[in-house]
Amino acid sequence: MIKIENLHAKVNDSEILNGINLEVKRGEVHAIMGPNGSGKSTLSKVIAGHPSYEVTEGSVTYEINGKGKDLLEFEPDERAKEGIFLSFQYPIEVPGVSNIDFLRESYNTICGHQGTSSVDEEEFREFLKPKIEMLGMNPSFLNRPLNQGFSGGEKKKNEILQMAVLNPRLALLDETDSGLDIDALQTVASGVNKLRSKFNSIVLITHYQRLLDYIEPDYVHVLHKGKIIKSGGPELALELEDKGYDWLIN
Amino acid sequence: MEVLSTKAFEKFEIKNAKAFEQFKKLGIPDKSWEGWQFTDISKKFWAPKSLVQNNTEQAKLIEAPFEHRVILNNGDLVSSNLPEGITLKEIETENWDTHNPIDTMNASFKTKTLLITVAKKTKVSTPILLMNRYTAQNNEMALTRIKTVVEDFAEVNFVEYSDGDNAFYNCSHEILCHDNAITYYTQVQNFNDEAQALSNVNSEVGKDAHFYSLTINLGAKVHRQNINVNLNASGATAHLDGVFALTGSQHNDVYTTINHNQAHTYSFQLYKGILDQESRGVFSGLIHVPQDSQKINSEQLSKNLLLSKKARINTMPTLEVYADDVKCAHGATVGQLSEDEIFYLTSRGINEQKAKKLLCQGFGIEVIEKLKDQDLRQWLTKLLVNKLEEQDFGHFEET
Numbered sequence: 001m002i003k004i005e006n007l008h009a010k011v012n013d014s015e016i017l018n019g020i021n022l023e024v025k026r027g028e029v030h031a032i033m034g035p036n037g038s039g040k041s042t043l044s045k046v047i048a049g050h051p052s053y054e055v056t057e058g059s060v061t062y063e064i065n066g067k068g069k070d071l072l073e074f075e076p077d078e079r080a081k082e083g084i085f086l087s088f089q090y091p092i093e094v095p096g097v098s099n100i101d102f103l104r105e106s107y108n109t110i111c112g113h114q115g116t117s118s119v120d121e122e123e124f125r126e127f128l129k130p131k132i133e134m135l136g137m138n139p140s141f142l143n144r145p146l147n148q149g150f151s152g153g154e155k156k157k158n159e160i161l162q163m164a165v166l167n168p169r170l171a172l173l174d175e176t177d178s179g180l181d182i183d184a185l186q187t188v189a190s191g192v193n194k195l196r197s198k199f200n201s202i203v204l205i206t207h208y209q210r211l212l213d214y215i216e217p218d219y220v221h222v223l224h225k226g227k228i229i230k231s232g233g234p235e236l237a238l239e240l241e242d243k244g245y246d247w248l249i250n
Numbered sequence: 251m252e253v254l255s256t257k258a259f260e261k262f263e264i265k266n267a268k269a270f271e272q273f274k275k276l277g278i279p280d281k282s283w284e285g286w287q288f289t290d291i292s293k294k295f296w297a298p299k300s301l302v303q304n305n306t307e308q309a310k311l312i313e314a315p316f317e318h319r320v321i322l323n324n325g326d327l328v329s330s331n332l333p334e335g336i337t338l339k340e341i342e343t344e345n346w347d348t349h350n351p352i353d354t355m356n357a358s359f360k361t362k363t364l365l366i367t368v369a370k371k372t373k374v375s376t377p378i379l380l381m382n383r384y385t386a387q388n389n390e391m392a393l394t395r396i397k398t399v400v401e402d403f404a405e406v407n408f409v410e411y412s413d414g415d416n417a418f419y420n421c422s423h424e425i426l427c428h429d430n431a432i433t434y435y436t437q438v439q440n441f442n443d444e445a446q447a448l449s450n451v452n453s454e455v456g457k458d459a460h461f462y463s464l465t466i467n468l469g470a471k472v473h474r475q476n477i478n479v480n481l482n483a484s485g486a487t488a489h490l491d492g493v494f495a496l497t498g499s500q501h502n503d504v505y506t507t508i509n510h511n512q513a514h515t516y517s518f519q520l521y522k523g524i525l526d527q528e529s530r531g532v533f534s535g536l537i538h539v540p541q542d543s544q545k546i547n548s549e550q551l552s553k554n555l556l557l558s559k560k561a562r563i564n565t566m567p568t569l570e571v572y573a574d575d576v577k578c579a580h581g582a583t584v585g586q587l588s589e590d591e592i593f594y595l596t597s598r599g600i601n602e603q604k605a606k607k608l609l610c611q612g613f614g615i616e617v618i619e620k621l622k623d624q625d626l627r628q629w630l631t632k633l634l635v636n637k638l639e640e641q642d643f644g645h646f647e648e649t
Contacts, residue, residue, distance in 0.1 A: 050593050080599035092594035096612030096619070096631075102598075110599040145612070162598065 335372030416444030
């Protein structure tokens with residue numbers, strides 16, 4: 001699905017990524033863990049195409065219609081159309097644009113690109129119904145301005161709702177667990193699990209092992225100073241929970 | 251073409267000699283005038299060529315979902331459909347603000363004033379459209395003069411929509427909001443890119459009365475708007491909101507004055523500017539509180555979004571406060587769209603142009619969303635969105 005080789009990236013002249021190598025295959029779930037400032041969020045933003053980050057070295061190859069393409073050549077909206085989705089750690093509030101209009105615009109653009117026909121508002125509301133129920137959201141959220149005045153938990157649920165609507169091939173979930181209470185965490189995790197399939201891949205970025213109790217990864221990687229310093233199976237996360245990061249860093 | 255001086259008007263048929271003498275005495279404001287330093291109309295405006303002649307051509311009416319309406323053509327009444335309790339009459343122009351060059355210019359050439367009276371205790375909350383259309387061309391001068399009287403305990407919601415081509419416009423309004431009355435007055439000004447427009451609003455607000463003014467400025471080559479509010483008795487409250495969206499080399503200058511003439515009077519202002527390309531915006535707000543006007547609350551905020559490095563905004567609050575027990579807050583912000591905001595939308599498949607439009611829409615719509623009437627909110631939002639469609643967001647990074 002995606003192959004990252006020797007990736008270096010900087011923002012405002014400070015190097016954040018220092019040679020990342022990572023391959024995520026179709027159907028796999030990878031967790032990326034690491035202390036604050038290790039470059040986890042940067043990695044997800046570089047993959048999704050945030051313009052503030054400059055790639056200085058290395059490559060990102062993404063599979064489109066069975067062919068490996070240079071992802072770094074694509075604009076962020078083009079990456080989204082090719083099935084890349086980033087769930088934001090801090091979703092942006094957009095006053096004056098209703099949640100449903102935004103979702104439908106996004107759905108029609110992305111799914112239109114992938115060959116699905118556009119839906120009108122009525123059809124779209126029907127399509128959303130089970131997804132909203134799955135996430136335990138109040139349907140009135142659809143009519144409110146995008147993320148405006150949403151609590152932290154509501155914003156995160158809204159991100160997963162977008163993921164459910166857009167059905168991405170590669171989902172990058174950046175600290176989707178932060179700011180969630182236990183009930184909300186379980187709801188969000190079960191939502192993600194329902195979207196997990198052998199056709200798509202998920203990269204979970206998290207500080208804590210807690211999320212991985214609910215969404216079990218195939219692989220766990222530890223990021224430190226912009227490099228992956230250790231990779232393993234789900235047991236690595238448990239070991240980190242027990243011992244912290246120090247034993248790997250020092 | 252000739253620049254603007256009072257001499258340029260002498261060749262027209264003077265309708266009111268007294269007003270014209272006064273206009274000549276005042277002269278055309280230039281940079282040396284207090285409150286006109288950012289818009290030197292003696293240089294910014296071309297002199298009008300003649301008074302508007304053609305008054306028969308039917309200008310196209312904009313679609314609007316409002317049943318009650320008054321239609322004006324070049325400032326003259328054509329037709330009306332009004333609910334009970336609201337009456338219309340054309341009266342002789344009787345008074346004007348002798349210190350105000352816009353109003354004095356207007357009175358010199360407009361002998362008829364359209365008087366709209368909302369009778370005591372009449373309550374009509376659905377919007378009434380005042381369609382102020384013009385057929386003036388080639389820098390002809392067209393004028394509108396309206397006096398609105400909202401009597402005690404009445405409530406009304408007017409929406410005035412003005413559009414027109416490359417001409418010289420002068421619109422003057424007097425809005426009297428009597429004791430306990432509630433007046434909503436929205437003005438949409440959507441001239442073409444060659445139009446030159448002056449507009450003046452003077453409002454008197456009585457005891458426990460509320461005056462809500464919303465101005466939406468979408469177009470004109472150059473536009474200067476004065477809004478002057480007198481809060482004359484305790485409980486008198488003014489809400490002045492506005493949004494302007496400018497492109498090309500458009501110039502828009504809003505100057506508000508609020509006189510808190512009595513204690514326990516309140517004013518709230520929020521003006522938002524969206525400026526693209528080489529456009530220029532000005533917001534100046536003067537709040538005057540004399541010594542005996544205690545227990546005043548006054549808020550003023552000017553928020554602006556610059557979409558290009560060549561766009562300019564001047565924003566200047568002025569407080570003249572002589573009383574000591576008052577609350578006056580003012581602030582101004584000037585910003586750009588952030589990369590993080592744009593990225594959030596583009597990461598959902600929306601292209602960069604569209605993302606910027608949605609963010610500008612969200613920014614501008616704040617003042618519209620305060621309105622109670624849903625049809626009106628939707629209609630105004632559509633007008634703003636259509637204007638944003640014209641904006642060229644492409645050069646944001648490269649300039």
